[in-house]
Amino acid sequence: MTSTVDTDIDRAAFGREWEQWHREHETRRADRHGFLAVTGLHWLGDEPIALPDAPGTWHLGPGGAVVELAEDEALELDGKTLRGRHTFAPIPERGGVALPFTDGEVTGVVELARRGGHTIVRPRRADHPFLATYAGTPTYVPNPRWRIAARFRPFDAPRPTAVGAAVDGLTHVYDAPGVLEFDWRGETFALTAFPGHGDAGGLLVLFTDATSGLTTYAANRSVSVVAPDADGWTIIDFNRAVNLPCAYTDHATCPLPPAENRLPIGIEAGEKTPLARVAVSSASAAPAVPA
Template sequence: MTTEATTTDRDAFTESWLDWYRAQEARLAAPHGFLAITGLHWLDDRPQRFPDAPGTWRTGPEGVVVDLDDGEELVVDGTPVRGAHHFGVIPERGGVDAVWKDAVIEVARRGGHDIVRPRHPDAPLRTAFTGTPAYSPDPRWAVTGRYIPFDTPRPTTVGAAVEGLEHVYDAPGRVEFELDGRPLSLTAFPGRGGRLMVLFTDATSGVTTYAANRSLTLEPPAADGTVVLDFNRAANLPCAYTDLATCPLPPAENRLPVAIEAGQKIPRERGGS
């Protein structure tokens, strides 16, 4: 391969990474993205009002209900609602976005609990955001591995950024790979569109990268199980930026004993640079 061809390949690799990075940042800092969250409110059968959302909220066997006062209105699925509105039973990791003025009121279920999580475009965390530090992309961190499916998906319970909360995923398999000749593996969780998602920590966690977790999305494995792990795209989860997130933690076996000096670093909001 000529030097010119090598340079062209490296430039294309870097440009592809920049496209990914910009998309990550755009989703995070969108008007109603995770940086716009102003509260994490846990519902029970007691009626509660919150300073950053309209109405009085409660939940029970029939699901989430909000009672809106006179003059208060939400827009749910394009339809204005007033008075009492029943959101019904929300599935785990599911949610409904209700519009209130220029805000979105997220009604969701996480770890077996119903929550209300308002998102306001003028949230200080969002308006002060200046971007996420990251390692420079390097092709050496894009490695080929092999996906090994389990005979049946394995229910896997993991902790969460919120103390006492747990998440359960049906892990379909694990991914085996090598770094610098060292065999490693990661338990994979289901992603969207046939993709896989792995949560992990490594020797950089708490040093240059966020201590609790990072996430890596893998494209669907090939027929022979071949899959690429591009650690340059190791991404922070929302809990890296805000305490108002319920992100899952990696399973114990996904704590890698090597330093993955690639991907996103500790956010400036947590003291990163």
């Protein structure tokens, strides 16, 4: 197995392509209703919860999440306006629905989702101060040496893999289809891969490395990997390693890497630790996960 895919790559063109990719990534991240606009994380149970910055009083009913909207409150669902009382259909694990709303001149979205077996509500507001002050994420200078050839070795059947979360007491379970093996400076490493987002057959790797907690975010980073070819080969481009939402806010439930994905080498590529994040004080924080 070779350590890199291209030894004669046009570095200038590579840098321009990376800059465009990262600029687009930052644009999505800083969307007015994106994750940087999340103002709270609320765990639903039997007791009604009134959101301080979004419409509705919420609780869990026998059939699913229930919202009670005051006379002057409304939410949108699939183009329809919700008023009064509404019971939502059950939400699958890692699924969710976005419920737009308007508060005066401010737009927002209530995210109703299922994470780690719990139902959560996360409001997002376009006027969130953190979103307004976000100045971008520092990165390493893109370098083709971090485009590494990897061989995908599938399991006989997808392997349920439990990992921790940014929230204490929460567990995520993913069906891992296999591992990605790569060589770096004479050593071979194997990373458990999870199904990717969007690209058919694509993979997602959660990892930490020797830079974690120093120049990069301590808990995790992720990198998307294109679908392997017919012989099982693909490329891990660590230049495209990005932070998960938990690097920016305590209002995230991001998964942590499995133990085998904690690399002993320093991956000096991709995104570094954010310059700022939203932290919730212990005095105002709700219990991590309701019993």
